[in-house]
Amino acid sequence: MSTDRRDADGADIAMPTGTPPTAPEAAPSATDGRLPESPAAGSPPAQADPAHEEEAGGVDEAEVPDTEDGDSAGGAGEEAEQGDELSEAQAELAAQRELRARIEKRKAEKGGSIESGTKLSGAAADLLAAVRAVETGDKPGTSFFATPAPEPRQAAPAPEAPVRPQPPRPAAAVAPGVVAAVRAVLSEGGAPEALADRVAESLGEQAPETLRQNPWQLLAVPGIRPEQADGFARALLGAECGPGDERRATALTGWLLERAALRGHTALLSDEVRRGLAELAVPDPDVALQSAIEDGAVLVFQDGLEEGPADEEAERPVPVLLGLDRFALAEESLADGLARLVNSAPKDAEWESAATAAPSPSAADLIHAAAAHGLVAHTGGEAARAEPAALVTAAAALGLRAYATAHSENGRRRLAELTGPGAAATVAGLLSGSEGPGRDEDGALALDVLVVLDAPQLDVETAAMLLESLPDGGRLVLSGDPGVLPSAGAGHVFADVLAARACPVVVSRTPDPGPIGELVSGIGIGELNRVDAPGREVVIVPVRDAGEAVHRTVQLVADSVPRAIGVPAEQTQVITVGHGGSAGTRALNIALKERLNPGPGRFGGFDPGDRIAYTPAPGRTLPGTVLGADAEGLRLDCEGRRTVVPKERVASLVRHGWALTAHQAAGMRWPAVVVVLPGDATQALTRPWVYTAFGRGERHLSVVHGVDQALPEAVAERSERPRTTRLGTLLRGLLPAAE
Incomplete structure (x- = not known):
């Protein structure tokens, strides 16, 4: 979820504007799955993969795409459309120059310092x-x-x-x-x-x-x-x-x-x-x-x-x-809640036998840590999700009320395959009471052990509500991959907890398998390595411009991936850098709809069968399909869950979903993923963005590559810009550092 920043920054709201009187001046063939070995290598793409060959279509002039964040492409969510505006760096420099000039002028006029x-x-x-x-x-x-x-x-x-x-x-x-x-x-x-x-x-x-x-x-x-x-x-x-x-x-x-x-x-x-x-x-x-x-x-x-x-x-x-007070109260409440868990005595159980029967050494380490502490952090990739799932299973076998949650319904479904459907929920569903064990007579969640997967996606307000809902004596395990993009909402909860050393941290030793896992693992440490992909698990499709990127993407989803990989179009997800631009989600969704589900858009721009992205709340994106519409609104099937969006909210909450941004895709995975990197996306790329986007594919990853050396440079040099938060400092004031 990221939310559509039409709502956040008003890019699509038409109303008169006014400037204050003294406003300052504003200033063609696919390759097999081999990426350049390193930024220094600069290796040209390999020869064409016949499975993806097709003549390029028309060429469109590239536009600057929306970025995922006001700071960079990988921040809290998609930034407002920028069009011909200055880049943020340019705007900040212009503002600084303007401010310095005005200060110097005022100093000269006053003949001294400014009071x-x-x-x-x-x-x-x-x-x-x-x-x-x-x-x-x-x-x-x-x-x-x-x-x-x-x-x-x-x-x-x-x-x-x-x-x-x-x-x-x-x-x-x-x-x-x-x-x-x-x-x-x-x-x-x-x-x-x-x-x-x-x-x-x-x-x-x-x-x-x-x-x-x-x-x-x-x-x-x-x-x-x-x-x-x-x-x-x-x-x-x-x-x-x-x-x-x-x-x-x-x-x-x-x-x-x-x-x-x-x-x-x-x-x-x-x-x-x-x-x-x-x-x-x-x-x-x-x-x-x-x-x-x-x-x-x-x-x-x-x-x-x-x-x-x-x-x-x-x-x-x-x-x-x-x-703002809302975020200050949330961070202070969250810090107090974490301290309460650390200083409380968890319910005792016979954990040693559970650790001995654990399916892996890392799972045994996690069980040992949870046995002795009310708060534990766990880091690892997709394969490492089996370890917190094993903890939930072991805790349930010991007679404890254990539950695991994920950020999205997509993640909950994958989690349920490991824990069983009765022990998995989404964070939003758990808090609302629509999923999970419900609450006891005191209003606390009726559980003894809670594992939160996709912890990097927790924003500070959601995390605070979650901590306020946990019972005294409960155990909380925050589990996630620290390399992915952070939450779309305010805060950097998982990273702050890790940096504050507020609790034991169990680092998984279970690597993600296959060529995609090898590729993503390298990206996580700043290396864009060549990987052998004998089964076409990773395929690179070089393009010259945004128009060709759109054309190739449609070809991949509709024809090449189903024919060569065996993954149908409805199980292939496109991921791009932002909503705007010639190869952003809007342009890609228009082209994909025309090919995969053409229609007049008779229900507010949507037709039955359209893939959609529904954003019921900031930071939450639910992929789904349009079922139809009636007097109540647009009827959707969001991964098995039926919902109705009132017609007056459709324009702001629903968009076509064949193509998503990396922030919207965080916490989800699909059998096949096509990542689109048009040439005008170079400034939007960061290592967390690439790591997140490339890691969404389970069996296959196609990269529509038009950014040349900007990709290895981003992986090697552009980490996520830091977020300004108070949680880490608050925790360090409340808790001794974990040993």
């Missing part, structure tokens, strides 16, 4: 002073904060039992009168009336009054961009509208942090927020930021403070983080 926040008093002035003093190193990080620094703890006592969350319930529908009132305000401001339901859903019953008092609150609606909110505000406020409006600055600050969450960050450095505000033409980012802090729209953290010299003068500048 930010001089109009503030009381708590606001104190908070601004705290932020600036800590950042510059003038004061130690704890000097200006009301709460004293916590005393170092050797071992934290078990936190109090959490308040158990109830299974999520559907949100109550907003009253029709509220929606009608919102529609009237939107019409008055020149915004599409079709947004009324989403605005009312985001802002609640007071939405009409909220919009009139602060039109920039429209930014709280997913998909709205600042220039659209500016245009809406200008239409409602007229002469009162200006770039320095405090309401605008506060809303933009929240929008910047929400946008950062789409890239996986739970907080941002204060300098990054200031830079973003300056880029959005806020005249005084310091004052604007402090106003947002005073209003409670932003929280200030200094969790990055490390123990240092006692001498205050030797204290180094401390990074100050800014974040």
